[in-house]
Amino acid sequence: MAVNLMINGKATEVDADPQTPLLWVLRDHLGMTGTKFGCGIAQCGACTVHIDGVATRSCQFPLEAAEGVKITTIEGLSADSSHPLQKLWVEFNVPQCGYCQTGMLMAAAALLDEIPNPTDADIDQYVSNICRCGTYTRVRAAIHKAADMMKA
Amino acid sequence: MNEIKTTRRNFIISSLALGGALVIGTRAQAAIVDAEPWDLANPAGSVEFTPWLTINADGSVIVRATAVDIGNGTLTQIAAYIKEELDPVWDQIKPQYASTNRDYLEENVYSNANVGGALAYFSGRSTGPARMDTYMQVAASARERLKAAAAAAWSVPAGEITITEGVLNHASGKSSGIGEFVQAAAAIQLAEEPKPKDRSEWTFLGKKHPGKVQLPQIVNGSLIYGVDVIVPKMVYAALRQSPVMGGTLKSFDADAVKSMPGVLAVVAVKPGDNVPTDLKPPFPFGVSTAQHAVAVIAEHYWQARTALDALPVEWDDGPGAQWKTTQQMNNAAIAALDKPGEKVEVSTGDFDGVFKAARKTVEGTYLTPYCEQAPMEPLNGTAMVTPERVDFWHPSQHSQMAYMVAADETGVKPENVFFHQTFVGGGFGRRVFSDDARMVVAVAKHFPGRPVHVIWSREEATRQGRYRPLMAGRLWAALGDDGYPTALQGRVSGGPGFFVSGINDTAITALLPNVQIESQTVPFHILTGPYRGPGYNSNAFFIETFLDECAVAAGVDPMEYRLQIFGKWADIGWAKCLNEVKAKSRWGEALPKGQGRGVAIANWGMGGKADAGTTVATVAKVEVSKEGVLKILQIDLAFDTGRIVNEDAVRTELEGGTMFGLNMAVNEGLNIKDGQIVEGNFDEYPMLRMADMPAQINVHFGGLSDNPRFNEIGEPPAGVIGPAVGNAIFQATGTRIRQMPFRTQDMSWS
Numbered sequence: 035m036a037v038n039l040m041i042n043g044k045a046t047e048v049d050a051d052p053q054t055p056l057l058w059v060l061r062d063h064l065g066m067t068g069t070k071f072g073c074g075i076a077q078c079g080a081c082t083v084h085i086d087g088v089a090t091r092s093c094q095f096p097l098e099a100a101e102g103v104k105i106t107t108i109e110g111l112s113a114d115s116s117h118p119l120q121k122l123w124v125e126f127n128v129p130q131c132g133y134c135q136t137g138m139l140m141a142a143a144a145l146l147d148e149i150p151n152p153t154d155a156d157i158d159q160y161v162s163n164i165c166r167c168g169t170y171t172r173v174r175a176a177i178h179k180a181a182d183m184m185k186a
Numbered sequence: 187m188n189e190i191k192t193t194r195r196n197f198i199i200s201s202l203a204l205g206g207a208l209v210i211g212t213r214a215q216a217a218i219v220d221a222e223p224w225d226l227a228n229p230a231g232s233v234e235f236t237p238w239l240t241i242n243a244d245g246s247v248i249v250r251a252t253a254v255d256i257g258n259g260t261l262t263q264i265a266a267y268i269k270e271e272l273d274p275v276w277d278q279i280k281p282q283y284a285s286t287n288r289d290y291l292e293e294n295v296y297s298n299a300n301v302g303g304a305l306a307y308f309s310g311r312s313t314g315p316a317r318m319d320t321y322m323q324v325a326a327s328a329r330e331r332l333k334a335a336a337a338a339a340w341s342v343p344a345g346e347i348t349i350t351e352g353v354l355n356h357a358s359g360k361s362s363g364i365g366e367f368v369q370a371a372a373a374i375q376l377a378e379e380p381k382p383k384d385r386s387e388w389t390f391l392g393k394k395h396p397g398k399v400q401l402p403q404i405v406n407g408s409l410i411y412g413v414d415v416i417v418p419k420m421v422y423a424a425l426r427q428s429p430v431m432g433g434t435l436k437s438f439d440a441d442a443v444k445s446m447p448g449v450l451a452v453v454a455v456k457p458g459d460n461v462p463t464d465l466k467p468p469f470p471f472g473v474s475t476a477q478h479a480v481a482v483i484a485e486h487y488w489q490a491r492t493a494l495d496a497l498p499v500e501w502d503d504g505p506g507a508q509w510k511t512t513q514q515m516n517n518a519a520i521a522a523l524d525k526p527g528e529k530v531e532v533s534t535g536d537f538d539g540v541f542k543a544a545r546k547t548v549e550g551t552y553l554t555p556y557c558e559q560a561p562m563e564p565l566n567g568t569a570m571v572t573p574e575r576v577d578f579w580h581p582s583q584h585s586q587m588a589y590m591v592a593a594d595e596t597g598v599k600p601e602n603v604f605f606h607q608t609f610v611g612g613g614f615g616r617r618v619f620s621d622d623a624r625m626v627v628a629v630a631k632h633f634p635g636r637p638v639h640v641i642w643s644r645e646e647a648t649r650q651g652r653y654r655p656l657m658a659g660r661l662w663a664a665l666g667d668d669g670y671p672t673a674l675q676g677r678v679s680g681g682p683g684f685f686v687s688g689i690n691d692t693a694i695t696a697l698l699p700n701v702q703i704e705s706q707t708v709p710f711h712i713l714t715g716p717y718r719g720p721g722y723n724s725n726a727f728f729i730e731t732f733l734d735e736c737a738v739a740a741g742v743d744p745m746e747y748r749l750q751i752f753g754k755w756a757d758i759g760w761a762k763c764l765n766e767v768k769a770k771s772r773w774g775e776a777l778p779k780g781q782g783r784g785v786a787i788a789n790w791g792m793g794g795k796a797d798a799g800t801t802v803a804t805v806a807k808v809e810v811s812k813e814g815v816l817k818i819l820q821i822d823l824a825f826d827t828g829r830i831v832n833e834d835a836v837r838t839e840l841e842g843g844t845m846f847g848l849n850m851a852v853n854e855g856l857n858i859k860d861g862q863i864v865e866g867n868f869d870e871y872p873m874l875r876m877a878d879m880p881a882q883i884n885v886h887f888g889g890l891s892d893n894p895r896f897n898e899i900g901e902p903p904a905g906v907i908g909p910a911v912g913n914a915i916f917q918a919t920g921t922r923i924r925q926m927p928f929r930t931q932d933m934s935w936s
Contacts, residue, residue, distance in 0.1 A: 051447060051488065058488045062422070067414035068407020070611070072562050073644045077868040080562060108407035120405040127397035127834055130842055131257030132404035133411060133562040133611030158877035164868060166562050166612050167257050168845025170876045171883055172838075 037101050041066075042110025052098035057081045059097050060107060068108035068136050072164070079163030082137040082144075083107050089144035089160070108136040111143060118183050119143055122176040130167035138163050142177050151181050233372040235328045237288070237295045238321060239268070245352045245365035246278040249321065252296050252308040254283070254583055255400070256613035257842075258900050259835045260312040262398045264321055266832065270390040271325035271383065274364065275352040281399060283607040284308075286589035290465075290600050297586060308468070308586040313831065313896040322382035328371065330380050335370035336362060385829075395834035400609065412581030412608040413641060415568045420637040421450060423629050424490035427479040427650045430503040430861035432711050435478040439498040443482060448489030452497065453632035455479040455625065461597025467590045473619040473715070474591045477650065481629045487641060506711030507861035515681075515858055516553055518708050519658035522679035523551065527704025531690040535700035540673035544664030548739045550732045552661075553925045554724040555855035556863075557654040558871065559717050563611020564647045567626030570637040571596055576603045577637070578627065581610040583617035591620045595627040614846070615716030619652055645866030652715025653856065655684040659728035664700075669740025670750065673700035678725065681710030685721025688905065689729055691794040693755045711861065718846055719790055719901040726788035726905030727851070727912070731924060734784070734913040744913060745773050745785050752787065757796035759826030763787060763803035763889035766824035770886050771805035780935070781809045781819070782917025786909035790902035797893045800902035801826040804844065806910040810918045814934035816852065818880050818911065824889030827897040833887075836899050841883045843903035849874045851908030855927040872929075 036049045041064070048063050055074075060066045060083075069092060072080030076091035083092045084106035111117050119142050122128075129135040138161065145152055145160035152160070157177055165173070228234050231243030240248040249268050253260040261281035268279050286308070289296040297308060310317050329349055336354045337344035348355050354362050385392070403409035428434065440452035457476045480499055484490035509515050541547065567580035569592070576598045582588040582605075589605035596603075610617065622642075630638035642650070657680035664673040676689055689695070690703045717723065737747035745768050752760040764787060767773070773783060784806050791799030807820040821844060830836045853872045857864040865871040912923040919935040 050486070051492075054486075054488045058486070061414075062487050065416055066407075067410070067416070070411075070562070071413060071564065071641070073868050075644070075867050075869060078562065078873075111406075115402060115406045123405045124397060124401045127401065127838060129257070129398070129401060129404045130838060131562070131610060131612045132398075132400065132409060135404050136407045139405060154881065158875075162875050162877070164562065164873045164875060166560055166614070166846070166873065168842035169838075170845065170874075170879045171841060171881065174876060174881065 037097055039100055039105060040103070041105045042107060048097065050097055052096060054097045056083070056092040056095040056097060056100050056105070059100070060092065066107055066109055070133055070136060072134065072137070077164070078134070079141055080134045080137040082140040082163065084140060084144055087144065087147060089141045108140060111139060117143060118180040119146070119176065122180050126172050126176045126179070128169050128172040128176055130169055134163055134165045138165065138173055142173070145177070146181060146184065150184060152177065233368040235331070235372070236324045237284070237292070239324045239328060241328060241364065241368045243365045243368060245274065245363040246280060247272065247274045248280050248282055250284040250296070251281050252284045253310065253312045253317070254308070254585060254607060254610060256583055256610045258839060259398050259832070261400065262396055262835065263312040263832065265399055266391055266396065267318060267321035268325045270388060271322050272329045273349050273351060276396065278352060283585065286586050286605045287601065287603060289586065308584055311898060313898070318896070319382055323379070326380040326382055327376065330376055331371035331374040332364050332367050334374045334376070335367040339367070339370065391831045395832045397834070409609050411563050411611045412568070412579065413563055413566045413611070415579040415608060415639065417568065417570070417579070417637045420568065420639050421483055421485055421633065422487040422490045423481045423483045423638050423640040424487070424494040425479055425481045425625065425629065425640055425642055425646055426494060426499065427477040427646065428501050429649070430501070430506040430711070431477060431713050432506045433478060433504040434502045435480060436500040436502050438480050438500070443493040443497050446489065446493045446496065448485040449482060449493045450485065451483040451633055453481050453483065453629060455481065455628040459628065460595045463590070463594045463597070463600065465590045465593060465600060468584065468587050469619060471591065471594055474587070474621045474624045476621070476624050476628050479625065481640065483633050483638060491643065503861055509710065509858055509861050511859065512555070512857040515656060515710060516658070519656055519679050520551060520553065522706040522708050523658055523660040523677045527677050527679070527706040529705045531686050531703040531705055532695055533702045535673070537673045537675055537700040537702045540700045541662065541664050541675065544672070546665040546739065548663045548665065548732070548736050550661050550735050550924060552659045552728045552731060554654070554657050554727060555926060556656050556712060557717060557850055557854040558648050558651040558856060559614035559616035560648065560871065560873070561612025561614055561616055564644055565616070565622040565642040566640060567623060568637050568639040569627045569630035571598070571627065571631040571634050573634070574598065574602055576627065577606065578604065578623070579606040579608055580623055580626065581608045581617060582620065582623060583610065583613040583615070584620060587618070587620040588623035591623045592627045595624050596631055614718045615720065616652065619715050621652060644868070648866050648871060649863040652713050654717035654723060655680040655714040656710065656712070657684050657724040659689070659725065661728060661732040663732070663736050665736065665740060669742055671698060671736055674698050676703045677706065678728070679706040679708055681708055681712055681714060683714035686725070687720065688722035688725030688788065691792065692729065692789060693752060693757070693760060693792070694729060694733070696794050697751065697755055712858070718843065719904040722788065722790050722901065722905045723847065723850060726786065727908045727926065730786035730788060730906065730909035731912055734909070734916065735922065743774070748785065748787055755796065757801070757891070759801045759889060759891040759893065760787060762891060763801050763824040763826055766886050766888035767803045767805045767822050770824070770884065771807065771820070771822040773805060780811065780918055781807065782914045782919070783807045784910045784913025784915070784917055786906040786913060788905045790905060791898060798895070800897040800899060801889070802902045802906045803889065804903070804906040804910040806907065806914045808911060808914040808918055810915060810933050810935065812935055814932055816915065816928065816933060818848065818878070820880050820884070821907065822884045822886060823903060823906070824886045825902065826889045826891045827899055828891060828893040828895035830890065831896055837885045839899040840885045840903050843900055844883050844907045845874060845879065847904035847907040848911065850904065851911055851926050852928045855930065
């Protein structure tokens with residue numbers, strides 16, 4: 035089934051089974067591999083994208099639901115890695131293996147869009163992604179710093 | 187410091203664009219940080235000074251890595267060595283993965299005994315002395331050649347020329363980028379090879395702490411992990427292995443799924459279907475043996491997954507099914523402790539006599555379960571097999587092992603096997619044995635001529651692991667009149683593949699005059715493998731919980747007890763670490779009921795010797811509600827690697843290793859039902875998340891002894907956080923935790 039998608043501001047047509055998770059549409063059918071496969075059951079958040087601005091785990095979001103919504107992936111978070119979170123992730127040396135970090139960034143970006151000055155509890159709630167390398171303390175610090183920078 | 191042999195072959199100079207490698211019929215196979223991870227020859231106009239180092243005409247520098255970067259920063263570390271000696275522009279240093287094919291063809295050019303040999307990681311660890319000296323020496327040699335070439339062109343003494351930020355300078359005002367002199371430098375024969383700089387002369391190492399070189403590609407999603415590999419004509423495979431390890435595939439009905447969308451083939455894999463080579467792998471090939479499996483190959487991954495779920499398959503479970511429950515296996519491991527171990531690991535003094543005469547003894551029995559490394563990138567790989575050639579793209583933790591496994595599975599000549607190392611979404615030991623590599627190639631060889639990208643589901647990866655072994659341990663101590671141990675006996679047991687390291691070779695066994703450590707293997711069918719801090723991650727829990735029980739029995743504060751014992755150890759790092767965390771954690775300050783502090787100290791890698799390995803002392807402060815809910819309030823740790831070269835890299839590993847060990851202790855434990863692993867995904871095998879962590883893990887640097895070594899840092903913190911938390915739970919509640927994971931233990935109090 036051909037489905038028209040709007041991804042990172044660009045219209046794209048995909049022909050795939052309507053039940054195919056958006057994750058695999060992005061990765062396999064469109065070659066956009068920045069969105070990662072971690073668990074397949076919306077537990078880990080490695081596949082987080084924005085659907086109409088809301089952080090969404092794309093492994094449980096079927097293609098048929100993706101028509102008519104605005105999809106933003108890590109490739110579209112900024113054109114040139116200039117999102118404050120991306121800059122701070124580098125400055126704070128946040129990632130270790132880095133695999134979960136695009137999902138972390140997308141979750142954190144959606145958080146800051148909704149709550150510009152988040153508390154620790156807000157971060158706990160919105161950024162519940164799994165990082166096996168244990169970067170949580172740096173993720174938290176970078177989100178707080180980004181909130182400060184974006185206020186200024 | 188290891189002596190570096192500057193053999194002729196180590197200093198082949200090729201002024202040809204494509205270098206010596208082309209002459210003998212290979213291409214340089216490499217992954218690069220900022221491009222597609224394979225197939226990079228030396229660029230036109232470049233010079234390969236040695237197989238480790240190429241300088242390009244534009245002044246950029248290629249340095250080749252053997253130790254795979256699994257998030258621990260090996261690529262950044264080797265770039266730092268080059269920066270120290272050669273001083274190119276930092277961003278112009280391009281780490282690439284060394285070609286395993288070239289290593290084979292050029293007689294272990296990367297892995298010969300002079301430079302580390304075929305070790306647990308291809309050619310050794312990045313901060314090991316052999317690695318460090320090799321990189322620094324080749325960079326120093328290139329620097330001196332460039333200076334000599336410029337000196338000849340400018341008619342000035344070479345000693346008056348400096349290189350700063352990739353530019354050769356002379357006081358006369360002459361100045362040139364290093365790229366302009368690479369061809370001339372290639373022709374220079376130095377009268378004497380320079381030695382690496384002494385540590386006192388370092389300006390970059392130990393002074394700067396650069397973040398990982400691949401960070402820019404991580405944060406925009408462009409870094410290529412194994413699962414991200416896309417090559418022309420690629421197809422996908424979804425995999426199912428015998429649910430009971432060691433079981434066999436009885437039958438499957440391929441016709442039932444062949445007409446499903448995209449399905450191309452259904453293939454079966456069985457062990458012993460390989461075409462053996464005479465290569466000598468770093469680990470015996472047996473650790474990579476394939477399990478019986480079936481795979482569906484389709485044009486797209488989701489098609490393969492969907493068809494696999496619909497595929498009727500029958501298995502013969504085999505003898506592993508006799509293990510009906512986790513409890514049955516736990517009981518068998520503990521029962522094995524009731525009689526003397528089949529193997530005596532250590533025996534010193536008259537432990538028997540001291541025990542018989544002792545007025546006070548302490549005994550404790552402990553258990554740790556099977557645990558899965560669970561790297562966030564599920565196991566995967568892409569292979570194209572033809573009768574003549576194998577191309578293999580894979581997120582290995584040991585590229586040399588994976589390369590040899592690919593040759594061993596297919597029977598293709600090693601010189602025609604091309605292994606392309608990708609970035610790795612977490613390792614933790616899971617991708618070392620290369621059973622995943624073998625499975626990928628074993629599937630792909632049934633669909634020759636097209637690249638097959640095999641991806642494990644999370645459930646498949648979790649249930650088909652090479653786990654941290656189930657282990658039980660029992661310890662006995664005889665205490666003297668002062669309450670301190672005079673003799674120690676220990677027995678450990680576990681399924682095949684369990685480890686005794688961390689209990690037979692640690693400080694307490696070396697310190698006490700009367701010691702016996704025994705071990706006993708129990709015939710479990712579950713496959714095991716390395717998991718962050720093998721052996722140590724169980725044994726440090728056993729021995730450090732037990733020592734805490736001894737302190738309680740003696741009526742001595744657990745910190746003072748350890749300071750007394752380890753203050754006598756020849757390695758001053760132990761007492762330094764304890765004193766550091768004692769001060770920084772505010773040890774001894776009163777806490778409200780339901781809160782407690784616990785301490786643990788252990789060393790990874792010491793092998794029974796002082797001034798070796800990495801020591802970590804950790805203090806955990808916890809709160810336990812009356813209902814028994816555990817919260818970690820604060821973590822302080824001090825460590826002794828001897829010395830460090832990148833403060834922030836060390837800090838990240840200590841933070842990450844502590845979190846990993848905390849999750850292991852609190853959350854992780856696989857269950858067995860009828861021989862199968864029960865847990866499949868993160869809903870059943872929980873992981874700590876942001877909300878579970880204290881805001882800070884406080885890493886303190888006051889434990890460093892300045893002993894001349896730069897020891898490992900990733901594994902050491904994983905062993906101590908568990909016992910520190912367990913000991914803190916005791917202080918908070920009076921309940922002694924002797925079994926992992928802690929979440930299964932009743933900690934409620936009133």
